[in-house]
Amino acid sequence: MSLTQSGRLHLGWVRAAASALSIGLLASACGGGGGSSSTTTPPPPPPQTYTIGGSISGLNGSGLVLQDNGGDNLTVASGSTSFTFATALASGSKYAVTVMTSPSGQKCAVSNGSGTVSGANVTNVAVSCTSATTTFTVGGTISGLSGNGLVLQDNGGNNLTVASGATKFTFSQALTNGAAYKVTVSASPPGQKCTVTNGSGTVAGANVTTVAVACTTTAYSVSGTVTGLTGSGLVLQDNGGNNLAVAAPTGSSANFTFTGTLLNGAAYAVTVLTQPTAPVQRCTVTNGSGKIAGASVTNVQVACARVGQYVFVANNADGAQGDITSFTINAQTGALTPVGGVGTPTLFPADVGPNGVIVDPSGQFVYVSNGGSDDVSREMLNSDGSLTLQGQFSTTSTVPVALAITPADTFLYASGHGTSNPGVILGFSVNPLSGALIGVVNPNAPFPFSNPQLGIAIDPTSSLVFSAGDPHFLYVNAIAADGTLTQTVGSGASDASLEGINGVAVWPKGGSSGGYVYTSNNLSNNVGVFSYDSTGNVTLVGSAPAGNGTAGIAIDATGKYLYVTNYTDGTLSAFSINAQTGALTAIGSAVATGNVTAVANPGPIDIKIDPSSQFLYCVNKIDGSVSLFTIGATGALTLVNSYVSAPDGHGAGSNALAVY
Numbered sequence: 001m002s003l004t005q006s007g008r009l010h011l012g013w014v015r016a017a018a019s020a021l022s023i024g025l026l027a028s029a030c031g032g033g034g035g036s037s038s039t040t041t042p043p044p045p046p047p048q049t050y051t052i053g054g055s056i057s058g059l060n061g062s063g064l065v066l067q068d069n070g071g072d073n074l075t076v077a078s079g080s081t082s083f084t085f086a087t088a089l090a091s092g093s094k095y096a097v098t099v100m101t102s103p104s105g106q107k108c109a110v111s112n113g114s115g116t117v118s119g120a121n122v123t124n125v126a127v128s129c130t131s132a133t134t135t136f137t138v139g140g141t142i143s144g145l146s147g148n149g150l151v152l153q154d155n156g157g158n159n160l161t162v163a164s165g166a167t168k169f170t171f172s173q174a175l176t177n178g179a180a181y182k183v184t185v186s187a188s189p190p191g192q193k194c195t196v197t198n199g200s201g202t203v204a205g206a207n208v209t210t211v212a213v214a215c216t217t218t219a220y221s222v223s224g225t226v227t228g229l230t231g232s233g234l235v236l237q238d239n240g241g242n243n244l245a246v247a248a249p250t251g252s253s254a255n256f257t258f259t260g261t262l263l264n265g266a267a268y269a270v271t272v273l274t275q276p277t278a279p280v281q282r283c284t285v286t287n288g289s290g291k292i293a294g295a296s297v298t299n300v301q302v303a304c305a306r307v308g309q310y311v312f313v314a315n316n317a318d319g320a321q322g323d324i325t326s327f328t329i330n331a332q333t334g335a336l337t338p339v340g341g342v343g344t345p346t347l348f349p350a351d352v353g354p355n356g357v358i359v360d361p362s363g364q365f366v367y368v369s370n371g372g373s374d375d376v377s378r379e380m381l382n383s384d385g386s387l388t389l390q391g392q393f394s395t396t397s398t399v400p401v402a403l404a405i406t407p408a409d410t411f412l413y414a415s416g417h418g419t420s421n422p423g424v425i426l427g428f429s430v431n432p433l434s435g436a437l438i439g440v441v442n443p444n445a446p447f448p449f450s451n452p453q454l455g456i457a458i459d460p461t462s463s464l465v466f467s468a469g470d471p472h473f474l475y476v477n478a479i480a481a482d483g484t485l486t487q488t489v490g491s492g493a494s495d496a497s498l499e500g501i502n503g504v505a506v507w508p509k510g511g512s513s514g515g516y517v518y519t520s521n522n523l524s525n526n527v528g529v530f531s532y533d534s535t536g537n538v539t540l541v542g543s544a545p546a547g548n549g550t551a552g553i554a555i556d557a558t559g560k561y562l563y564v565t566n567y568t569d570g571t572l573s574a575f576s577i578n579a580q581t582g583a584l585t586a587i588g589s590a591v592a593t594g595n596v597t598a599v600a601n602p603g604p605i606d607i608k609i610d611p612s613s614q615f616l617y618c619v620n621k622i623d624g625s626v627s628l629f630t631i632g633a634t635g636a637l638t639l640v641n642s643y644v645s646a647p648d649g650h651g652a653g654s655n656a657l658a659v660y
Contacts, residue, residue, distance in 0.1 A: 054125030140211030191263025224300025308610030594642025
């Protein structure tokens with residue numbers, strides 16, 4: 001070691017010793033007297049603590065309770081995704097997270113749930129919740145169920161029939177968690193209506209018990225309207241009992257309601273127990289049967305029509321100049337009895353060559369067109385069916401063929417042909433008291449046409465006159481307030497496919513907006529079908545084949561069926577009418593008419609139907625007879641009997657008939 005280094009070491013040591021001496025002196029001075037000393041140690045800081053928590057998945061139920069180390073309970077709300085216990089632990093402490101209580105409908109498990117706190121918050125504990133069961137039931141409560149027959153459905157199936165008085169229900173088919181459910185009523189018990197509330201939703205990890213079905217009991221009435229009733233004694237019946245007497249209304253119709261009530265789903269069947277009398281009527285029911293469907297029935301319709309009382313036949317060549325035979329009608333069978341007695345009928349005079357006959361709507365007078373004397377006879381109709389001639393009304397050199405009278409009994413029209421005009425229609429106003437006819441154009445000037453006018457008919461509203469113009473024309477005339485006619489359609493309604501047009505009939509259900517009109521055509525052997533509007537414009541709809549020599553034509557009062565005579569074949573053809581289109585559909589094959597003289601062909605030429613639509617009468621020109629047919633439920637005809645209409649028999653020329 002060098003001197004220099006030795007000197008430096010020596011100096012360092014001196015400095016260190018001096019410093020130690022100074023410290024010792026200072027300590028002695030601060031300690032005071034007594035010659036002893038002590039040192040105070042500060043307290044240690046509190047230990048650091050850390051929280052215990054983690055994540056939660058799948059929790060959709062309520063009631064989950066977690067524990068740490070067997071305590072420190074923690075209730076976790078539904079839908080939570082994390083948790084933290086309230087009590088924190090010091091580093092080095094043990095922790096153990098467990099599930100004390102699982103939520104409703106679920107099962108929860110813990111992973112990473114135990115360990116030692118190591119200087120940081122524990123955040124990796126994982127709680128996973130899943131459904132406790134794989135499927136859940138759907139059900140609920142029922143109130144007010146007093147009958148059997150309730151059927152519930154879930155999601156459009158899984159039918160559940162519930163017994164009367166039940167207050168709870170559960171479908172047999174369980175659903176998985178998250179599946180949709182929809183509870184509906186497939187059928188209510190008779191007399192009750194059941195509805196569902198809280199019926200749809202999604203299964204949420206638990207059985208569905210909140211669907212509510214409420215049933216109420218309601219009774220319903222059966223009612224309707226009766227029209228056309230003029231007689232007394234009508235008794236209606238529902239379900240074979242519950243009789244209801246119905247009086248004739250003061251107006252055209254009356255409403256009726258059965259006194260009893262029916263439960264929902266119950267059947268009803270309205271029928272006529274007793275038909276009215278004075279006058280004898282036949283009432284028919286439509287919309288009369290069915291089942292109550294949650295509302296009162298109000299659409300039952302009862303239509304009453306007078307049963308025919310008399311048949312009048314115009315015998316063109318009977319006796320010296322022709323005559324009228326009058327028959328009374330048996331209201332139950334339709335059978336005819338000649339006024340004056342069987343075998344000795346009274347023949348009522350008209351004038352020369354009667355070929356058309358009609359009864360006024362009031363039933364007071366019978367009018368006869370006389371083709372051989374160019375006039376119209378007025379006959380008073382007596383209560384026994386006999387006729388009293390009261391006078392003639394000239395048709396001014398016009399041969400009258402057919403007659404038509406307005407439903408309102410105001411005007412009478414005669415179709416025909418004359419010396420100055422090829423075709424004519426004469427119009428008369430009708431005196432409602434005396435039945436006298438007065439020409440609407442004075443003095444009885446005819447309405448001229450370029451074709452002979454044969455058949456004639458008036459629409460149900462008394463607004464239009466339809467006439468058949470030979471050979472294939474359908475004419476339409478509007479009726480003015482004074483009875484004069486204004487032609488609306490002429491040759492525009494002609495059609496060569498309808499040859500030999502001679503008869504015309506108007507659909508009785510037509511109204512102010514129009515309807516249908518039909519023609520019989522004896523050369524084309526068919527029936528023409530036309531529609532018409534409120535102004536009288538006609539449109540050919542089509543035609544329907546009939547027999548040979550189609551002549552007489554008639555439609556029943558219900559507007560369902562149309563009939564024609566086939567003069568050359570000796571038969572009648574029947575058709576049903578389509579109410580929407582007017583089209584005709586044949587009802588079976590043509591049926592033969594009756595015969596009293598055994599001629600090869602009786603020559604059916606005219607037909608009429610009694611007002612109650614039960615009986616059809618056909619007059620046979622060659623045979624001099626009138627035949628009775630009954631009309632079946634489908635419109636089919638059944639021949640019942642034939643009666644002599646002209647005592648001279650063969651060749652008497654019975655041309656036309658009328659029914660009242």
